[in-house]
Amino acid sequence: MKNLNIVIVEEDPKVVENLCEILEYLNHQVVGEASNTKDALRLIEERNPNFLIINICVNAKSDGILLGRKVKEDYDIPFIFTSSDADDTELIHKAIEEKPYGFVLKPYSIKDIDTAIQIAFNQFEELSRLEFNLLSKPSRELTHIFLKVNSKLININLKDILWIESKGDYAVFKTENDSFIIHSTMKNIETKLSNSQFLKVHRSFIINLDKIVNIEDSNLLIKDKIIPISRGNKDSLLRSIHML
Structure with missing residues (x-):
């Protein structure tokens, strides 16, 4: 041990x-x-x-x-x-x-x-x-998700999501060009995103694995955003990526 x-x-x-x-x-x-x-x-x-x-x-x-x-x-x-x-x-x-x-x-x-x-x-x-x-079981059906933003339901392609960040009782979905704020817990989002391309790396962050630029020590980089990696999630992250 x-x-x-x-x-x-x-x-x-x-x-x-x-x-x-x-x-x-x-x-x-x-x-x-x-x-x-x-x-x-x-x-x-x-x-x-x-x-x-x-x-x-x-x-x-x-x-x-x-x-x-x-x-x-x-x-x-x-x-x-x-x-x-x-x-x-x-x-x-x-x-x-x-x-x-x-x-x-x-x-x-x-x-x-x-x-x-x-x-x-x-x-x-x-x-x-x-x-x-x-x-890690790939979902054949889930390619898009609807986010309830104010009174609208906005259709988002999962491939466009860079990361999701917790803000108290709210969560921010970050894409290349937009940020969408919804009322939800991270646990609920994890359950809905049963897709191999997403992983919780910190209590405040779920990331799109395909968008990672690099990983260094206890942080990773997506675009110009430095995202922390908790020790409890580091092993899961390393198991989720392909390394040579």
């Missing part, structure tokens, strides 16, 4: 210290520590981790659960939940409903953390492969 860059979301400094020691022993790197969801989201944006360990009780009783939900909706990063309250079955049930990639109860051992991370990351990669295979 490859070494991971991990953000820890935990209120208790002693638990953070212990967890850092465990992760260092397991050859993972802690790239950030947060005691609340606001700082956690900031670290995700700044440090681009490829794994999260989240205490379900941070800042408020279920803030960690809400953070896990947002990670599922907006980021492509696997995470496990931790908890010290095995008796609060209602809270644990709420956490499980968010479908984390793993769950570890405190106190935990090195083996507990190692096993949970390995299972979680392997599950994440397998799901990513399945999703990639589904999206």
Whole structure:
């Protein structure tokens, strides 16, 4: 298993210290520590981790659960939940409903953390492969898509789309000559564009693979637009292109 860059979301400094020691022993790197969801989201944006360990009780009783939900909706990063309250079955049930990639109860051992991370990351990669295979099946029917822009339905040829960028509750479809703004989530757009030429490379960007000019480190270039590539999506991107 490859070494991971991990953000820890935990209120208790002693638990953070212990967890850092465990992760260092397991050859993972802690790239950030947060005691609340606001700082956690900031670290995700700044440090681009490829794994999260989240205490379900941070800042408020279920803030960690809400953070896990947002990670599922907006980021492509696997995470496990931790908890010290095995008796609060209602809270644990709420956490499980968010479908984390793993769950570890405190106190935990090195083996507990190692096993949970390995299972979680392997599950994440397998799901990513399945999703990639589904999206890679060419669609014979979908060559155009209608975008609802204000009161109009505008017919767009998929080949003309350069990239799609998330702007909160809206998305911008960028073509060579126009920009079309629609009210939609990126998840909904991903579902509709089940076409092998499109790939999500960052939580805010879906790109047309045929329009890539070059790829360098954590960015790619389409026309004169530099688009970030998240660590969680880098492998999918490299699998989607043909290299010599």
